[in-house]
Amino acid sequence: MKTISVAHSPDADDIFMYYAIKFGWVSLEDTRFENIALDIETLNEQALQNTYDITAISFALYPRIQKEYALLRTAVSFGEGYGPKLVKPKGKRLRNNFKVALSGTYTTNAMLFKIAYPEARIVYKNFLEIEAAVLSGEVDAGVLIHESILNFDASLEVERELWDIWCMLASKDLPLPLGGMALRRSLPINRAIEYEKALIKAVHVANTHKNMLSKMLLERNLIRVDAPTLERYLGMYANDDSVQMSELQHDAIDVLFALGYKHGFYDACVKSRDFLIPHQYEMLRNS
DSSP: OEEEEEEEOSSHHHHHHHHHHHTTSSOBTTEEEEEEEOOHHHHHHHHHTTOOSEEEEEGGGHHHHTTTEEEOSSSOEEESSOOOEEEEETTOOOOTTOEEEESOTTSHHHHHHHHHOTTOEEEEOOGGGHHHHHHHTSSSEEEEOGGGGTSOOTTEEEEEEHHHHHHHHHOSOOOEEEEEEEEETTSOHHHHHHHHHHHHHHHHHHHHTHHHHHHHHHHTTOSSSOHHHHHHHHHHHSSGGGTSOOHHHHHHHHHHHHHHHHTTSOSSOOOGGGGBOOTHHHHHHHO
16 A cells, blocks of 8 residues: 655645545545645745655745646636735735735745735745734734635735736736645656546545535534635635646646746746646557
8 A cells, every 4th residue: 555645735725625535535446645734835845845745835836846746737726806815904004115924935925925015024924823913013914815815804904915916917817826736756657647636536526525525524623614614715716627727727827937937936937738747648558
């Protein structure tokens, strides 16, 4: 029995997309998937260290790990008219060099924020600590991610949507690439194909049985939100568009990578389709 580590964030959409495997609804005969839940920036940092076999990442990180990881086609989260939010105390006016809390150096929202606000003074915090840092006055503003974008303190207001920054920078009508999955290149290619297929099936099964799986997650206290918030959040980030990446989503990722290269975040400009697991290997092998 081969054990494969699958690392994901503890937010509701990642847990939802993985737990069809955890509950045994999807499996491989000779493989045991072992899940690890960590905040997204820790996952990004661990990906740079080549720690886990399969891991959730911020899309903005991928060009930095392209040599060690292939990009998976499934378990993706994109914004469609929504995304992370820059919040501040109501009525507060932000100066050019305002102090802001971000969820991590390598997150997609951090890269877009840095392009839009080059003079801001940045501190990095666990995403669960950002709202409290704004409320306490430790920082002038903070970028909320995950479920925090739906329910934050009434004394705060949205200064700017990261979606609006993305639309301005992309200059195209494209979804906002936030999070995806990557698989270690050292795994044999035939096994890599099997693992990706299992994950695709898991996300499909989870989405097909959304009501049942949501109820199970809530009953077991595996997520941090209530039922109405979970339903709303999954509708945003774990839906039909999460099962397998579309051509439009690939185009959006490529625009993100091009922006990162243009603004000096990467040494080279890469194309997402060039770093997928080549399924044609399976067809050639069986021909």
